[in-house]
Amino acid sequence: MNGPFLACDWGTTNLRAWLVDADGRVAEGRDFPLGVSRLKPGEAAERFRQEVRPALGAERLPTLMCGMIGSTLGWQVAPYADCPASLDDLAAHLVTVEDGPAAVRIVPGVRGPGVTAAPDVMRGEETQLFGWVAGAEDRARGRRVVCHPGTHAKWAVIEDGRLVRFVTAMTGELFSILSRHGVLASDAKPDDEEAFLAGVEAAGDGSALAARLFSVRSRVVGGDADPQSSPSYLSGLLIGSEIAALPRLLDAPDDDPVALLGDETLIAWYARAFAARGVACTTHSGDEAALAGLTALHARTAP
């Protein structure tokens, strides 16, 4: 460690901040409804100074931030580091937005070749990925496949501790949009495990999603399924499609064990889908990984 610091995972909808003491322990953790999608242009620096620092008594602490705060919507653009990338590469490309003993620095996102001709990008997940690697010695050896579910789910391959390739899947966003708009819209809660698993099975080999999606409707209209189970089935279908198709895109064997990293409730649903498909997985907290990643970067780079 290099003394106390303020660690921030500043995302699209939320800002999570941790006050980390000189021994690397969390003295306090706080959430702020200051996600970059809620900020006016140019407002991030001021809100941080006036709301976040005082709330944690962190007026004079060096600060390290990861996430969408480094995007065009955030404080200042932190240009992407290129894949393959190591923790040292991130450390070498921190962007200093305020200097001095209470410096504020932003972790760059990572850009890599995409599934298509377009590149793929992440911001925030890279810090969680390296934080996860730092969590156990054997994770920095050999090949590891990590799935980070969410609005824009990230699948990453880590080889000997380096992020070598990754793919984004808009699974969470598709669920959110399709359950609110169009013929599949429904107010029911996606909490029916049986329908969820039927959706996972309906995902098949992960091809032809637009066709499989129609079964959300046709199982009700042409069959006898309860409309209340539609969101659960839709969720299983989307998650099952992701699980079926993504390993192939990453050139990872279908049956490689997968480390699930992220929100506890969401990764529990993913774990059910993995179990149904007979793929081994482990589950890990995304928040803890973000903090671990920021702490590892602070240790290497504190002014």
Add this chain to the structure above:
Amino acid sequence: MNGPFLACDWGTTNLRAWLVDADGRVAEGRDFPLGVSRLKPGEAAERFRQEVRPALGAERLPTLMCGMIGSTLGWQVAPYADCPASLDDLAAHLVTVEDGPAAVRIVPGVRGPGVTAAPDVMRGEETQLFGWVAGAEDRARGRRVVCHPGTHAKWAVIEDGRLVRFVTAMTGELFSILSRHGVLASDAKPDDEEAFLAGVEAAGDGSALAARLFSVRSRVVGGDADPQSSPSYLSGLLIGSEIAALPRLLDAPDDDPVALLGDETLIAWYARAFAARGVACTTHSGDEAALAGLTALHARTAP
């Protein structure tokens, strides 16, 4: 022919009606903004009697209707005929909702095994499919693959004049929802052919759509594509995914020539995508096919 009649393709958003004379010629064609999604429950019969019949001077004509008018949202449910189905099967299952010399009858939809455990269904397209078959003698022989693009695109395999299997893909609905909601939303027109073709190529083998969709965004955020071209790219990606994946689901060879049936503008875009993928296709008017299908049914079944 069995005398003059009124032919109606009564769909979700629109009602198209043709006054057909005793020689099978169209005396008049009219559109009405009376799609079933715009009707109050139970209102179809009254609106038809008070608005459609008088507008065409067709108060005393027998009437044949196809489309969503036979759904729970329509006049009365016309139970699905089962796949494989022939034109004779449809003729045998017309549902009479008003009797007498000015009888009103509704063509049943068709239900078949789906890609998933849920069945697949169509209402309206079956009439166009058989109308298309009736349009040339050789279409009733051997195997034909027909693609009917739209909100819910239908792909059908016709063998010796019988509809043997079909699959629905929600391509049009996905485009509509994704271009209006979420991070891919855009007001730009999908009229950029170069971006459309880049999208078709990005569809790859039709797998992992949720991952490929992210490229609509990442080609702008991480690359240098013009955001104005995003809807065109999205359209190409969705149509390309459909074209890549659907033939396999139908057990039809990838390179079988495909008959495109439907809206002129839409099938022109599909034709560009087929050409880019090196698959032969022909194009055919959906309206003409609907009229031909209703006329063929009238000839077999008029009271």
